[in-house]
Amino acid sequence: MRYLKILFVAFALILSAPASLAQNMQLRAGSSERILNGNEIDGVVRKAEWTMSLRLDGRHNCGASFISPKIESGKVTGWSSEASEPKWAVSAAHCMFDPWTGAPYEISRLSVYSGALDIQNGPSNGEGDVQEVRAFYVPDGTLGTPSYDPITLENDIALLRLADAKTVDGSKRGSIRLPTIADVNWIYDPYTALHTAGWGRTSEGGIGSPTLLEVRIPMVDHDTCAEKYAPFGDEIYPGMICAGYRSGEFDSCQGDSGGPLYYRPTPLTQLTSKSVLVGIVSWGRGCGGADLFGVYTRIVHYQDWMTAVIQAN
Secondary structure (H helix, E strand, O other), X not given: OOOHHHHHHHHHHHHHOOHHHHXXXXXXXXXXXXXXXXXXXOOOHHHHOOXXXXXXXXXXXXXXXXXXXXXXXXXXXEEOOOOOOOOEEEEOHHHHEOOOOOOXXXXXXXXXXXXXXXXXXXXXXXXXXXXEEEEEEOOOOOOOOOOOEOOOOEOOOEEEEEXXXXXXXXXXOOOOEOOOHHHXXXXXXXXXXXXXXXXXXXXXXXXXXXXXXXXXXXXXXXHHHHHHHHHXXXXXXXXXXXXXXXXXXXEEOOOXXXXXXXXXXXXXXXXXXXXXXXEEEEEOOOOOOOOOOEEEEEHHHHHHHHHHHHHXX
């Protein structure tokens, strides 16, 4: 009952805001997040085994990522990169609300599909697995984090508690770890090479990709990103980060909201041996426009909140 209150608080915030403005930002978030000029993940699920399709009424709506807290004596002590049957996922808060009414989606309408690259043919071919969403949590002003703001998309993060997987084969799904203190010293630096992946549209106004696509993009420093968005009246808050090229062209697109922005190590790098979740696809303006970088939720900014929610549930 305590966390049902979160949904009603968020809903009340939406109702108290100017309706047209809130709706505009929600719709823009849902219609402008993008995988543009990406590549297929060459048939190997384990290259992005944490990526899942968040479904509304059985149809792809957003992306999400498996995470798995390490818990000792009821306390979260870290984040596993090896859990094959994760029970938690992270996505964008705006994916949890109807963009037209501002109402939270009924939990019975939500599920996640994972373990397959093809979300169109995979289920009919018996690939992958569907898990019910048992509950979701968005920032509500408690637990040390201000409320999710549907007008500005500040604090655009949601935690999903999942039902057990229906299959016992966890070889094609797994968690991605969150940044450690050591990671933070370098992973958010400008020009760090990151990846984002999803099943969203491959062009602005186009159709979604049935197969998981991935694109490589660099981190952009906060001031540069804020300067480019200032003429539109958009603010880049501390809990947001930006990534992309000044020339545009490579980006995320419609249907990728909530999906992962992550660092993947290569044989030449020794900074980390495992992939790290850096951000969550949140919003942008258009798809792949010059100097209009993609905006992502900065995952490390919310790790204390995530820890508190998981320990309470």
